Amino acid sequence: MKILAKFLAAAFALACSAVAAHAQYPERPITLVIPYGAGGATDIAGRNLASVTPKYVPQPVLPVNRTGAGGVTGTASVANAEPDGYTMMVARVGSHTVNPAMKATLPYSIEDFDYIGVFEINPVVCAVSAESDIESMDDLVSRIKENPGSVSYSSSGVGSLLHLSSPLVIDAYGVEKANEALIHLPFRGGGAAATAVITGNADFICTNSSALAGHIKNGVLRPLLVTTEEPVPGIDAPTVNELGHPELNALVGWSGIAGPKGLPEEVKTKWGEWLQKVGEDEDFLKKARDLGSVPVQMSVQESIDFINNQYEVFRELVVKLGMEVE
Structure with missing residues (x-):
């Protein structure tokens, strides 16, 4: 009985430590990929958001510009990243609706991401x-x-x-x-x-x-x-x-948070909570509004519906204007 008790105690301790470790996300800094260059709308939106995350996120959220091919390079890097919550991105109207609407061949599709929410419209x-x-x-x-x-x-x-x-x-x-x-x-x-x-x-x-x-x-x-x-x-x-x-x-722009498809539920839940808090933060709201942007809070499903509708609108215009790109 003593051996059984020790075994059960050890198993319980191991299970608790595993749960505790799992609950520690994030354990290290999070990379926030911005698929466009410095000074543009995506960069401004991402850095505005990241500037207030220290109030709510227990690890640094580090904006990184990965430019190239009109947003394709950085976006594809996130689509191919490990879905562990440590590589996230500022999903943008160009990267997730215009690019798919215009380009016949892309190294990603809008279905390759888990969307947390749209947080800004411009x-x-x-x-x-x-x-x-x-x-x-x-x-x-x-x-x-x-x-x-x-x-x-x-x-x-x-x-x-x-x-x-x-x-x-x-x-x-x-x-x-x-x-x-x-x-x-x-x-x-x-x-x-x-x-x-x-x-x-x-x-x-x-x-x-x-x-x-x-x-x-x-x-x-x-x-x-x-x-x-x-x-x-x-x-x-x-x-x-x-x-x-x-x-x-x-004709509007938008910014949201997304990660590679397959994010753990805990990651999606925590990012949803952080995004809600950021969306209520007075410093974030003031800076966004001073730039003529409209802060918004959309649920995951609302964001997906909005993004899909934007894609359909732009696809129709691309065909009308003959702007398809191979």
Whole structure:
């Protein structure tokens, strides 16, 4: 009996230690992959979120930019990572809806991820350099119609929201074959794409408000429109409703948290709790709103439904504009 008692005690202790070890996630720092370059909307959203995680996450959440191929490189690295919760990512409109909608061959699909939740939505702003003689969307559209193939726009790479948004907006203004009427200049990230317009190396950009708000505030970019029903504080531009194009309200960016498919339930539960706390954090909310972003809290299913709907919308537009990429 004594031997049996010792065996049961040892087994119980071992089981308890295993449970305790399992309950310790995270035991080490968590890598948060940002699949686009510094200064863009994805980078800003991810670093804003990571800046407040020390209040709620017991280990550091370390943002890492893994750029390349318009978000594909970093996103694929997460899809192929060990699903242990130590490699997560900022899922983005470009990486998870535009890229799949545009590119026939990708090293991942939107089903290769476990989604925790969408935490931010960003309206799109079209802007030109403050030194440009283009004062309005009418000026921009007139120039494109008069000289098709002479006006350039910058993006964060093939398959990004920036790549699709400019032709989409110009198409809404009645420019035939909008994709062919513009010169696309891809850069490694939204920050570099915005800089190209500021320095005069590209004529205009259509990207998320968070990536341009600082440049607009500093007076180096002139906003021409914003894809919201109501004006956005700090962005002195007419809304698409005011310009007679309410259909462009569907053109928005978003950021969420995702990990490789097969995450343990504990990891998903803890990330869900952390994301909820971050979404209620006053520092996070203030910074997001100051950039013209809209903080949101979506459940896992709401996020999946939202992402799938975005994919369908963009896929339809890609086909219409002839923007499929092999």
